[in-house]
Every structure is written in structure tokens, then in C-alpha cells.
Amino acid sequence: MYASKQQLSREIGISTGCIHEMMVNNDLDFETAVDILLETKDRIGIPREKMISGLPVCIIDGRTYRTVQEVACEFHLSTNAIASYKNKNGYTGMLETLCAMQKETKECYVVDGEAKTCNELLKMGYTSSSYRQVPKKRIPRYPQLAGKDFVNNCVDAMKIYREVKEERMEQEQGIQPMM
Template structure:
């Protein structure tokens, strides 16, 4: 072949061929086309596939449903879902949220597990309701030890009035309902439901 002829030959496509996929009734030219159009990172989809043994279409449909139910704008790119959103602010982890609330992440996690709460926001709402009874003197809470140090006896301290105060005062005044979305909870609910559907379909085949 002469050099002049080679110049006019079409350039060979070196990339791997791209195959059409159909997700929720819509056909896309390729997997990357789906990810690009729906603003869901391809790595996020592959992670779902690897962790749960599902095909691309199933993983993509699950993530798209999670994004929609969480109210995340269609134009927002998702490479990793946040744990929750509070009035537009995203929190990636419990540690991040707990640090802002000035409470131990371990305390929140332990309370959630012990009380069977459905999600982090539900947990925080329940924690806000928790109270403890304490002695109240001169407008402030005091402990039994403090009363003893103040000169009260094992008999006279019983005259000090008691009052219920929040068990977790750090959470007082916070609103975990208005404009709040528990993305992690939605993620688990959608994922579990879709995986059960897939399992049922495979058993019926």
C-alpha cells in the first residue's frame, strides 16, 4: 500500500466497542452515555454491580431511583451519595454530622442500634425526646455530689427540687425534620426492594 492511499483510509477505532443499554424504558448509546445524561458516576454504578452481583441496567436503575427519591437535582453529578441532607447541606458521614452537632458519633450510632431506629435523622429526633431527672438549684442543674459539697446532708438534699432536662442538650433546638432527607435510609430501602425483586425474577426463570 502506498503512503498516499493510506492517508485516505478510515482510522481504525482502537477503543472497545460501545453497546446500547436500556434502562427504565429508555435506550442509551452506551453505559457512559447513560452515566453522563443522568449525572451518575460510572464508578458508582460499577461499585453497586460488584457489591451486589447485578448487571449494569439493574444497578443504574437502583441508583437513579435513589437519586430521584432523595430529591437530588437531576443536573447534580453523583459520584457518592451523602448520608443525609439537612436543608440543602450534605453530610457524607455520621462523624461529619456529629462533629457539627458537638456530640459523639459513637453515642448516636449506639442509640440507633439499641433502639432499632430506621435512620440517622429518626435517631436524632428520638434522642431529642430523651430526658433525665436532676436536682435543680438557683436556676441550674446540680448533681448529688455537688449538693454534698455545698453542705447538704444525706437527709437535707431531699428537699432540693428535681427537674427533667434533655439527656442530650447538644441536640436541643435543632430541626431534623424540615427540609431534611435521610439519603442512607432511602438508599437501603430502594436497594433492598430492587434486589428482592431481582431475586424473585431469577427464581421464577
């Protein structure tokens, strides 16, 4: 039992603003919002004594990313590229999206050992029929993701949050008073 919501907030390391935002955005009571946030925080692996003012999007190699924009900046991608790739391919988590983007390749043409696009060849004086004779190879569509590890020491915090919230909502709906 806590004397106030602020005392509980300090004890569990979740700001009252974060709890309030969860309540307003999801039409939840205080206790349910706290339960969801605390369970999510525990599953993510954030120590209870560490105060958070919001849930991170993900943790990659031990570094916490609070927004998609932070992830995009770190890996030299646009937020639109991440969002459209995620939505187009039906991914639900940031890490699975980045893993899939990492595997994505595109075809290019090789001229003097360098990868060139069709447009670059046309600018170099090739015609639409002559560039088809140039050798082709597949290269990473997102080379900035090459060699990055999005599996080990990584946590998809938003995916965990959605799972916890969904589990809690199912519990809430399953425990309805009998008439």
C-alpha cells in the same frame, strides 16, 4: 443506548466509582446498580444533572451530609452516641434517630437555679443522702439538638436507599426463570 458506561455515568450524574462500589459491595450487575442508584437519587430529590460520587446520609434543612461523622460534628455529638442510640432503640434512619434523641430527657438536681448532676453535687460537698433533698427537674439529654427541625426540608437518604434496594432485590427474586 449509551456508547460507554462513562457516557451513561455523565448523563445520569452518578460517578462510575459510585456505581462500581455499589456493584462490588452488593454483588450486583451494572444495570441493577445504576437502576438502584438512579431511583434513590430521584427519590432523594437530587437533580439528574448534578453529579454525585456517593449517596449522602441525609439532607437536613437543605444541607447535604455525606457521612455520619459530618452529622455528628454539626450537632456536637459523637458518632458512637448516634450509632449506639440508633441501635439500642431499633431505629433505621438518621432523622428518626435525631428526632428521638432530641426528645430524650434526664433528671438533674437544681441548685441556685442551675442544673447539676449527682456527681457534681457530691463534689460540692453533698452526701448521698443530703442531695436527695435537692429539687429535681428533667432537662434535655442532648441540649445541642433543642430547637432543630429534623422533619421539614429533611430527607433520610440512606433510609430511602435501603428501601429502594430492598424493593429492587424483591423484584429480582420474584422474577426467576421457570424450570
